[in-house]
Amino acid sequence: MMNADPNHNRRRTLRLQGYDYSQAGAYFVTICTKDRVCLFGEAVDGGNAVE
Numbered sequence: 377m378m379n380a381d382p383n384h385n386r387r388r389t390l391r392l393q394g395y396d397y398s399q400a401g402a403y404f405v406t407i408c409t410k411d412r413v414c415l416f417g418e419a420v421d422g423g424n425a426v427e
Contacts, residue, residue: 391397409415 407416
């Protein structure tokens with residue numbers, strides 16, 4: 377078996393340089409499923425989080 381090149385197919389970071397991710401903050405997360413199958417329920421109140 378050949379040794380893989382450690383620099384080949386390396387993922388790039390999506391983090392902002394200089395941003396302090398240890399501080400409290402809000403995050404927006406998008407999740408897509410295969411073929412856009414509804415697995416997580418429906419959006420409530422127009423997609424806004426409801427407490």
